[in-house]
Amino acid sequence: MLTVQNVTKRFGSFTALEDINLEFGKGVYGLLAPNGAGKTTLMKMIVTLLFPTKGRILCDGKEILSMGESYREKIGYLPQEFGYYRNDSPRQYLRYLGALKGLERRAAEVRIDGLLEKVGLADVKDKKMKKFSGGMVQRVGIAQALLGNPEILVLDEPTAGLDPKERARFRNLISEFSKDRTVILSTHIVSDIESVANRIVMLKDHSVYCDTDCSSLCGMMGGKVFECSVPQKDADSFEMSHLVISRREETGQTHFRFAQDGEKGLPPQAKPVQPDLEDVFLYIYRED
Amino acid sequence: MRVFICQLKRIFRAPFFLGLLAVFLAFDLYLVFSEASGHKNDWENCRRSVNMVNSVAEETGTKINSTDFKKKFAVVLDSHKRDLKSFYHQKTGKESDDLSVMLDNLEGNIYQMTRGEKNRLYDDTTVLNMENILQNRFGVYRNTDFKKDGETYIHEEKLEGFQAEFIRKNSAALQSRVKEIETDGEEDELYFPGNMCRTHGFLYGILFRALVFESALLGVLIMMYIVNFEFMHGTQALAYSSRRGRKLATNQFGAAFISGLLVPALLMAVVLPAYFALFNFSNLWNVSVSSPLNVEMSGIGFFPVITWTRMTVLQYLWATIGIAFALQAVFCLLAFAVAVFFRNNYAGFIIYAILSMGIIMIPERLPWSTPLPVITAANPFTAWKNCGSWLALSEPTLTYPTYFPVLFLLWGAIAAVVIFFGVRRFRRADL
Numbered sequence: 001m002l003t004v005q006n007v008t009k010r011f012g013s014f015t016a017l018e019d020i021n022l023e024f025g026k027g028v029y030g031l032l033a034p035n036g037a038g039k040t041t042l043m044k045m046i047v048t049l050l051f052p053t054k055g056r057i058l059c060d061g062k063e064i065l066s067m068g069e070s071y072r073e074k075i076g077y078l079p080q081e082f083g084y085y086r087n088d089s090p091r092q093y094l095r096y097l098g099a100l101k102g103l104e105r106r107a108a109e110v111r112i113d114g115l116l117e118k119v120g121l122a123d124v125k126d127k128k129m130k131k132f133s134g135g136m137v138q139r140v141g142i143a144q145a146l147l148g149n150p151e152i153l154v155l156d157e158p159t160a161g162l163d164p165k166e167r168a169r170f171r172n173l174i175s176e177f178s179k180d181r182t183v184i185l186s187t188h189i190v191s192d193i194e195s196v197a198n199r200i201v202m203l204k205d206h207s208v209y210c211d212t213d214c215s216s217l218c219g220m221m222g223g224k225v226f227e228c229s230v231p232q233k234d235a236d237s238f239e240m241s242h243l244v245i246s247r248r249e250e251t252g253q254t255h256f257r258f259a260q261d262g263e264k265g266l267p268p269q270a271k272p273v274q275p276d277l278e279d280v281f282l283y284i285y286r287e288d
Numbered sequence: 289m290r291v292f293i294c295q296l297k298r299i300f301r302a303p304f305f306l307g308l309l310a311v312f313l314a315f316d317l318y319l320v321f322s323e324a325s326g327h328k329n330d331w332e333n334c335r336r337s338v339n340m341v342n343s344v345a346e347e348t349g350t351k352i353n354s355t356d357f358k359k360k361f362a363v364v365l366d367s368h369k370r371d372l373k374s375f376y377h378q379k380t381g382k383e384s385d386d387l388s389v390m391l392d393n394l395e396g397n398i399y400q401m402t403r404g405e406k407n408r409l410y411d412d413t414t415v416l417n418m419e420n421i422l423q424n425r426f427g428v429y430r431n432t433d434f435k436k437d438g439e440t441y442i443h444e445e446k447l448e449g450f451q452a453e454f455i456r457k458n459s460a461a462l463q464s465r466v467k468e469i470e471t472d473g474e475e476d477e478l479y480f481p482g483n484m485c486r487t488h489g490f491l492y493g494i495l496f497r498a499l500v501f502e503s504a505l506l507g508v509l510i511m512m513y514i515v516n517f518e519f520m521h522g523t524q525a526l527a528y529s530s531r532r533g534r535k536l537a538t539n540q541f542g543a544a545f546i547s548g549l550l551v552p553a554l555l556m557a558v559v560l561p562a563y564f565a566l567f568n569f570s571n572l573w574n575v576s577v578s579s580p581l582n583v584e585m586s587g588i589g590f591f592p593v594i595t596w597t598r599m600t601v602l603q604y605l606w607a608t609i610g611i612a613f614a615l616q617a618v619f620c621l622l623a624f625a626v627a628v629f630f631r632n633n634y635a636g637f638i639i640y641a642i643l644s645m646g647i648i649m650i651p652e653r654l655p656w657s658t659p660l661p662v663i664t665a666a667n668p669f670t671a672w673k674n675c676g677s678w679l680a681l682s683e684p685t686l687t688y689p690t691y692f693p694v695l696f697l698l699w700g701a702i703a704a705v706v707i708f709f710g711v712r713r714f715r716r717a718d719l
Contacts, residue, residue, distance in 0.1 A: 069531050
C-alpha cells in the first residue's frame with residue numbers, strides 16, 4: 001500500500017500541490033487532470049525524484065525516503081519526457097537499465113527478450129534507437145518500466161506517440177500486469193484509462209478533486225449530458241452558449257454532444273445520453 | 289560492479305576519448321622524434337650527444353674525479369681527437385693540431401656533409417666539449433654564494449617582512465644543499481651536459497609538461513562527460529529513480545577517476561619508452577640529477593638543476609611520474625567538484641578553464657607581506673606551469689622543499705570540501 005500523507009510541494013513561491021492525501025493499493029489508478037495540475041509532480045515524488053515540502057509518502061507504513069534501495073527496487077517508472085541513448089539498441093539500453101535496477105545478468109536477458117516481444121519490438125531489438133519513430137521509443141520506455149517486474153508501476157503519459165493499435169496493445173499489457181500490483185498512470189487520452197482503471201484520481205486547483213471509480217464518476221454527470229442536432233447556420237451560436245463536448249458535421253446539420261446543469265435553456269430536440277469519462281473531464285475542467 | 293563496468297565501457301567508447309588519445313600520442317611522439325632527429329639546426333644533434341655521453345660513461349664510469357675515469361676518459365678523448373684530425377684531413381686535405389681551427393672549418397662545411405659525416409662530427413664534438421665542461425664544472429657551484437645573492441636581491445628590491453625572510457630561508461637552504469653537493473660527491477658525477485644534450489629541459493620541461501597537460505585535459509573531459517551523462521541525454525529521471533538511484537554518482541565518479549588516472553599511464557607507456565629507446569640513459573640512471581653538468585637555460589637564466597635532496601636520474605624520473613599521477617588525481621577531483629555543481633558539460637568545462645587560469649594568476653597579485661603568495665602558488669595549475677623544476681629550486685621566491693606535500697594536502701582538502709557539499713546538494717536536489 002502506497003500512502004500519500006498531507007503532501008505539499010512548493011517550488012519557490014509557487015505551490016504545485018497542496019495537502020494531498022491518497023492511498024494506492026493493488027489495481028490501476030488513473031491520474032486525470034489538465035496540464036500543470038501537478039500530476040507529474042506527484043508522480044516524481046512517488047519515485048523519489050522530488051522531495052515533498054511538507055508531508056510524507058509511505059510504502060507499507062514506512063517512509064519511502066528512508067527505505068532507499070529497498071523501495072526503489074519495487075518501482076517501475078516511465079517519465080513524461082523520456083530520454084534515451086541514441087547510439088544504443090533497445091537491448092543495450094535495457095541491459096544498462098537492468099544493471100541499474102539490480103537485475104542479475106542472465107535473468108535480465110530473458111526478461112528483455114520477453115518484454116521486447118510484448119511491446120512489438122523483437123524485430124528491431126539490435127537496431128540503434130536513433131532510427132526509431134517516437135512511438136517505437138515510447139514502447140522501449142514501457143518495456144524498461146516493466147523490466148524489474150515492479151510492484152508499483154508509475155507511468156506518466158505512457159501512450160503519447162502511440163497509434164490506436166499500439167494503445168490497445170498497451171491497455172492489454174497493463175491489464176495483464178496489474179494483477180496484484182499497483183499501477184498509477186496519468187494521461188490526457190481518457191479512453192486509455194476508462195477501460196482499465198479501477199479508480200480515477202482527479203486533481204484540481206493543486207488538490208485532490210475526487211478519488212473514486214469510473215462508474216461513480218460518470219454517475220456524477222447523470223442527467224447532465226445531452227445530444228442534439230441543429231441547423232448548420234445556428235451551429236456557431238449554439239456552441240457559444242453551451243459546454244460542447246464534441247461536434248460533428250452532417251448534411252445540413254451539426255450534431256452536438258454537450259453538458260448542461262438543469263433543463264433551463266435546453267433545446268427541445270436534445271436527448272439525454274449516458275455520460276462517459278471524457279464528458280466528466282471536460283465538465284469539471286471547463287473553466288481551465 | 290556491473291554498473292561501474294558499464295560506465296567504464298561508456299568512457300572507452302566515447303569518440304573524444306580515443307580521438308584525443310590518438311592525437312596526443314601522435315603529438316608527443318612527434319615531439320620526441322623531432323628532438324631526436326636534430327632538425328633544429330645542423331650544428332647540433334641532442335640525441336647523438338646524449339648517446340655519445342652514455343657510451344663514454346660505459347667505458348669510463350661516472351665518477352669524474354676517480355683515477356680510473358681520468359685514465360679512461362683520456363683514452364676516449366685521444367681517440368676522438370685523432371678521429372677529428374683524420375676527418376679534417378679527409379674533408380679539407382689539410383693537417384692541423386688546432387682543435388678550434390679544425391672545428392671551425394668543418395662546421396663551416398657542414399652543409400656539404402652526408403648524414404654519416406655529420407654524425408661523426410657530432411660525436412667528436414661532444415667528447416671534445418665534454419673535456420671543457422668537466423674541467424669547468426666547479427665554477428657552477430663553488431663560485432656562487434647563494435646566501436649572499438639572496439641578501440643582495442633583498443636589498444636591491446627593498447624587500448622586507450615575510451618575503452625577505454622567505455628568500456633568506458630559501459637561500460640558506462640552497463647554500464646548505466650546494467655544500468652537500470660539493471662534499472657528498474654529486475659534484476663529481478657525470479651527467480648529460482645541459483647545453484649540448486638538453487635532456488632535463490626537454491624531458492621534464494617540454495615532454496612531461498605536454499603529458500601532464502594532455503592528461504589533465506582528457507581527465508577533466510572524461511569526468512564531466514560521465515558525471516553529467518544522464519543529464520546531457522535526458523535520462524536522469526530513469527537513472528536516478530532506479531534501484532541504484534543517486535548512488536549511481538559514486539559509480540560514475542569511480543569509473544571517471546580510474547579512467548582519468550589511466551590516461552597518463554597510457555600516454556607514458558608509449559611515449560617514455562619511445563624517448564628512452566632513442567635517448568640512451570642506460571649508464572647514467574644512478575648519477576645525481578644535481579650534477580654541475582646539468583645546467584640549462586631556464587626562466588632565471590643559466591641555472592643548474594638543484595634538487596632539494598640528492599636524487600638519482602632514475603629516482604627523479606619516478607618522482608616526476610608519481611607527481612604527475614598525483615596531480616592528475618587532483619585535476620580529476622576538481623573536475624568532479626565542478627561537474628556536481630554545473631550539470632552541463634560545456635558550462636562546466638568553461639568554468640574549469642577560467643578557474644585554472646585565475647588560480648595561476650592569483651599568487652602574483654597577493655601582497656608579499658603575508659604568506660599568501662607562497663600558499664596560493666602551491667596549486668596544481670602553477671605546478672604544471674613549473675614542470676621541469678619540480679623538486680628543485682626554480683622561482684626563488686616561490687619554491688620550497690615542502691611544496692608538493694602542501695599542494696596535495698591543501699588541494700585535496702579543497703576538493704574534498706567542495707565535493708562533500710556538492711554531493712550533499714545532489715542528494716537533496718529535485719530532479
